[in-house]
Amino acid sequence: MYSVKYLEYDPSNVGEFWTESRLVDDGFDIQIQGAQWLSAGTAVIEAKNSCLLRLVLPKAAASQSRYSDNKGRFSGRDCDFQSLGQVLFLPPGTEFQFYHGVSQFKSMICLFDPGVLGPLAGIEWCWEDCLNDGMLNLKSNYLQVSMERLAQEVAAPGFASQLHTECMLTGIAMDLHRQFLGSRTPGDCRGKLSLQQIRQLREMLDGDPEMGNSVAKLAQMWEMPPRKFSMLFKNTVGLTLRQYVAQSRIRKAKSLLLDHKVLIKQVSYQTGFQNPASFAAAFRKEVGMTPEAFRQEMRRVNP
The missing domain is CATH 1.10.10.60 (Homeodomain-like)
Structure with missing residues (x-):
């Protein structure tokens, strides 16, 4: 369920990835992950059945002057590559083209399904035709703070971490809903x-x-x-x-x-x-x- 497909156009440019910590439960799979590319290239990232959120951890990003070389765009949209923000969001079933420069940074990769989270099961999560370039550089202060707090929880789990994480993800999902799905009416998603x-x-x-x-x-x-x-x-x-x-x-x-x-x-x-x-x-x-x-x-x- 919580899967992502990564395909480098040029196999010789494939980067190195390592996981430092991970928290998994029903509805989510969250990792603190390091990544390093020794050469520039372009890859395709596909969020399959889950929403994908990525937070570039501030200290790691600040130490790498070339992180700004990393850009992206949604496949099938007639637009140029744009600089990626610290927080990036890919709806499920989305294909995303990622251009990377020579860089190394650490990030939190969060795969989750809001429909599985108990409090949100009664809400319509229809992401069809909702792609927005703002997803590649989320500027919500609430999301920024919530994602940073979530990264702290994954890096150092405390009492009832799964329940605490589910509560934070619920708030994050609702904020995403307000930004990108809030104007939709129930009739926008048929067959449900x-x-x-x-x-x-x-x-x-x-x-x-x-x-x-x-x-x-x-x-x-x-x-x-x-x-x-x-x-x-x-x-x-x-x-x-x-x-x-x-x-x-x-x-x-x-x-x-x-x-x-x-x-x-x-x-x-x-x-x-x-x-x-x-x-x-x-x-x-x-x-x-x-x-x-x-x-x-x-x-x-x-x-």
């Missing part, structure tokens, strides 16, 4: 559920997680065939209903597991599982470890 429908659906699933097990019942509420409902839901959220419900339950479980006073069997029932065994199996499938192991890991990272 409406904002009101998604909100109602989230309220029902939060109140009764078992509702997520019956596509037919949910489709009946809006008087549409189950197959059409499933298609519209996936087009809107980017996940099947089953995947969405599973990820929502696991996110809620992670939050509850941070409170050591709450028993694991209580977490299983509060997140809609029939018994602790089915909860443990689902949690391990999504997270790669048992609920108890996750709780112990959180204690080790955030004593």
Whole structure:
């Protein structure tokens, strides 16, 4: 899900990249990454299914006088290469042409899907026909400060870093929405559920997680065939209903597991599982470890 494709026009110009720190969870993949190019060249960068934000870290950029040689433009647009700003944004499915000079710098690369972040699932994220050259040099003070704070969290994770990061990404996503999607009406994105429908659906699933097990019942509420409902839901959220419900339950479980006073069997029932065994199996499938192991890991990272 959180993928980016990098293709250098001249393979001999491929730079060197290294990751210094990384924070990954449902909905995001964030890295502090170093990059070095020993010769000038042009590459294509494609943000596939995720939004891509890049913050050039101030100290690293200031130490490299040639960083200003780096320029870019969106593919298919009749415009010249322009100088890139400290904060750059690529919507999902975007192809971006990147010209680099001889340079070395450090940056934070943030891949995230706002539709997966819990508070934003009911908002329409239709990036079609929204490309704006301002995305290559974001000047929002809020975004600048938020991205710098996010980089600090990734470089030195603290207590409940995943939850803290999700909160910061929620604010960042809303700021991007206001800048580039705020003037759109719900009819701009066809083949999707409406904002009101998604909100109602989230309220029902939060109140009764078992509702997520019956596509037919949910489709009946809006008087549409189950197959059409499933298609519209996936087009809107980017996940099947089953995947969405599973990820929502696991996110809620992670939050509850941070409170050591709450028993694991209580977490299983509060997140809609029939018994602790089915909860443990689902949690391990999504997270790669048992609920108890996750709780112990959180204690080790955030004593």
